[in-house]
Amino acid sequence: MTALQDPRDRLIVALDVGTVAEAEGLVDRIGDAATFYKIGYRLAYAGGLALVPRLAASGRKVFLDLKLHDIGNTVEEGVRALTDLGATFLTVHAYPQTMRAAIRGRGANGPKILAVTVLTSYDDADAAEAGYALPVAELVARRAGQAAEAGIDGIVCSAAEAEAVRARIGTDRAIVTPGIRPAGAEAGDQKRVMTPGAARRIGIDYVVVGRPITQAADPRAVAQGIVAEML
Numbered sequence: 601m602t603a604l605q606d607p608r609d610r611l612i613v614a615l616d617v618g619t620v621a622e623a624e625g626l627v628d629r630i631g632d633a634a635t636f637y638k639i640g641y642r643l644a645y646a647g648g649l650a651l652v653p654r655l656a657a658s659g660r661k662v663f664l665d666l667k668l669h670d671i672g673n674t675v676e677e678g679v680r681a682l683t684d685l686g687a688t689f690l691t692v693h694a695y696p697q698t699m700r701a702a703i704r705g706r707g708a709n710g711p712k713i714l715a716v717t718v719l720t721s722y723d724d725a726d727a728a729e730a731g732y733a734l735p736v737a738e739l740v741a742r743r744a745g746q747a748a749e750a751g752i753d754g755i756v757c758s759a760a761e762a763e764a765v766r767a768r769i770g771t772d773r774a775i776v777t778p779g780i781r782p783a784g785a786e787a788g789d790q791k792r793v794m795t796p797g798a799a800r801r802i803g804i805d806y807v808v809v810g811r812p813i814t815q816a817a818d819p820r821a822v823a824q825g826i827v828a829e830m831l
């Protein structure tokens with residue numbers, strides 16, 4: 601998963617906007633500076649699922665970030681219902697039952713399944729508040745090991761855990777890291793952050809960047825800067 605053809609594919613732009621029209625406007629403004637887009641809750645619930653085949657037909661890749669988690673049958677059938685949209689990646693939370701169900705549901709032709717280990721807005725205190733006895737780093741490592749056992753295609757974690765995750769999952773599965781901030785950008789609600797260049801140097805396959813691009817005066821220039829930093 602580390603040998604990508606086009607360096608722009610390493611950047612996944614999170615289209616966290618409220619309407620499909622806004623999302624399409626951003627994709628147009630960014631132009632050929634980015635090739636890979638993420639559609640999460642906000643846009644998906646505002647009609648964004650219809651954008652997946654349109655972006656795919658235009659030659660762009662789509663990460664459908666639905667972070668599924670439910671009983672096994674519901675996850676399996678939910679993933680199966682999404683297989684024909686043309687997404688490249690789909691997220692589920694990294695619970696063993698959920699991951700196994702998602703792999704069954706995606707079959708041979710569905711999107712690659714990424715397991716979200718511990719959200720990048722969590723630190724150890726947040727994990728403790730949620731009832732977990734393990735520190736974040738240990739929880740991520742444990743879930744990455746379980747994801748590999750479940751046959752998952754990739755892991756979503758913070759860049760801080762990427763090297764430990766790589767040791768658990770090997771090089772055939774992707775590591776995708778949100779919480780990426782160009783130097784000087786505001787972290788916002790992200791607690792475990794890293795710059796694009798540092799992320800690339802430690803072998804992260806894909807970085808996810810939302811607000812630093814989508815809220816910039818010139819989203820195209822910011823996207824170009826991030827890709828250049830990862831060359």
Ligand SMILES: O=C(O)c1cc(=O)[nH]c(=O)n1[C@@H]1O[C@H](COP(=O)(O)O)[C@@H](O)[C@H]1O
Pocket residue numbers: 614616640665691716718719720721756757778779780788790808809810811812
């Ligand atoms: O699954 C994700 O993409 C995700 C997992 C995670 O642990 N942290 C995280 O921030 N994300 C997503 O990555 C994006 C980050 O956006 P920015 O913080 O604006 O760059 C958002 O769309 C989040 O939903």
